[in-house]
Amino acid sequence: MPPDRILILGGTRDARELADMLVASGHSVITSLAGVTQNPELPAGEVRRGGFGGAEGLHAYLRRESVAVVADATHPFAVRMSANADAACREAGLPLLRLERAPWLATVDDRWLPAASVAQAAALLPERARAFITIGRNEIQPFLSREDVSGLARMIEPPEITFPPRWTLLLDRPPFTVAYERLLMTDHAITWLVTKNAGGRATEAKLIAARELGIPVIMVERPVKPPAQSFATAGELATAVRRLLSP
Ligand code: NAP
Numbered sequence: 001m002p003p004d005r006i007l008i009l010g011g012t013r014d015a016r017e018l019a020d021m022l023v024a025s026g027h028s029v030i031t032s033l034a035g036v037t038q039n040p041e042l043p044a045g046e047v048r049r050g051g052f053g054g055a056e057g058l059h060a061y062l063r064r065e066s067v068a069v070v071a072d073a074t075h076p077f078a079v080r081m082s083a084n085a086d087a088a089c090r091e092a093g094l095p096l097l098r099l100e101r102a103p104w105l106a107t108v109d110d111r112w113l114p115a116a117s118v119a120q121a122a123a124l125l126p127e128r129a130r131a132f133i134t135i136g137r138n139e140i141q142p143f144l145s146r147e148d149v150s151g152l153a154r155m156i157e158p159p160e161i162t163f164p165p166r167w168t169l170l171l172d173r174p175p176f177t178v179a180y181e182r183l184l185m186t187d188h189a190i191t192w193l194v195t196k197n198a199g200g201r202a203t204e205a206k207l208i209a210a211r212e213l214g215i216p217v218i219m220v221e222r223p224v225k226p227p228a229q230s231f232a233t234a235g236e237l238a239t240a241v242r243r244l245l246s247p
Contacts, residue, residue: 004068004245005030007061009081010043013174013202014099015073018234019043025242030065034081037157055087062092069241072228073099077196079223086226095244098228099237101199104207104219111216118142121194121218125149132190134206135220143194152188174202181209196220 006022008015010031019031020043029045032052052058062070072085082098089096106112115121118135122142125131131151133143137159143149150166153159156173163169168188185193185206193210195203197219210217231237 004028005066006069006071006241006245007032007065007067008043008071009074009085011037011040011078012073012075012099013200014101014234015071016041016043018071018073018099018237019045021234021238022241025238027241027245030067034078052084055084055091058084058088059091062088062094067094069244070094070096071099071237071241072096073234073237076100076103076198076222076225079225082225082228086228096228097237097240098225098230099234100225100230100232102232103197103199103222104204106219107211109211110207111214112219113216115218115220118196118220121220122146122149124218125192125194130189130191132185132188132193132206134193134195134203136196151190151192152184176203176205178205178208178212181206182213185209185213185215190215192216192218194218194220197222 005028008019008029008031010033015031019029022029023044031043031045031047033040033047033049035049052061070085070089072082074081085096113124115124118139119142125146127148129149131149133140133153137155137157140153140159144164152168152170154170154172158171193206193215195217231240
């Protein structure tokens with residue numbers, strides 16, 4: 001009999017770590033990537049790229065590939081993929097486990113303004129703010145539309161739109177150090193940091209730098225995903241999968 005296959009919905013560092021762990025313990029793993037990043041760091045095991053075609057497409061894929069367990073290790077803001085995974089696993093009667101890193105929490109030394117969406121974050125920036133935007137390339141437009149706001153926008157892949165000259169575009173990939181983040185914010189005379197509450201260590205340094213420099217943060221809050229059995233670390237989820245698949 002072929003081994004039980006595990007489908008990891010990826011696109012995150014956590015997903016890579018999970019795949020590496022499960023492959024190391026002899027499991028058959030397929031990691032699925034949305035296919036939006038040009039040269040992604042690849043995990044161990046099999047990798048597939050591109051959308052499934054909604055929940056129905058994913059359901060068909062699960063059947064075709066004889067998947068036994070699905071691990072949703074997508075980014076906390078990837079709500080569509082998580083909703084599709086929920087629907088497809090219900091339909092197929094398969095276990096769905098979620099890797100959900102803890103959100104960042106403000107300390108007494110932080111000044112955070114919560115925003116319910118990226119559009120709201122852009123609206124919350126005060127007039128003539130110098131902003132450091134770290135929300136990815138797809139949702140940058142509301143900030144560029146603010147003609148009084150300027151600053152630095154960092155993303156992994158180049159955006160499809162042209163940046164006005166009042167903005168500096170920085171293409172870079174985490175992890176970042178606190179010293180580097182502090183330097184960036186100082187060099188670009190940043191007065192506000194804008195980020196999504198992704199959580200995790202790899203991109204946390206900007207929050208520490210902002211705290212040290214007394215720079216306020218607009219924190220885009222996480223969207224709600226369908227309820228699922230969730231684990232905070234790759235190690236915990238890997239243990240749960242091994243338990244599920246043990247004879
Ligand atoms: P999304 O809005 O939840 O998903 C949009 C569509 O992209 C999904 O319906 C699905 O297409 C496809 N898709 C997403 N993740 C996929 C995966 N792992 N494998 C195959 N297809 C996938 O997702 P998103 O916010 O665009 O994020 C896309 C990817 O980037 C995710 O893998 C996520 O983990 C990663 N990421 C997202 C963010 C963020 O801020 N949103 C940040 C860092 C990394 P079909 O319906 O055709 O299946």
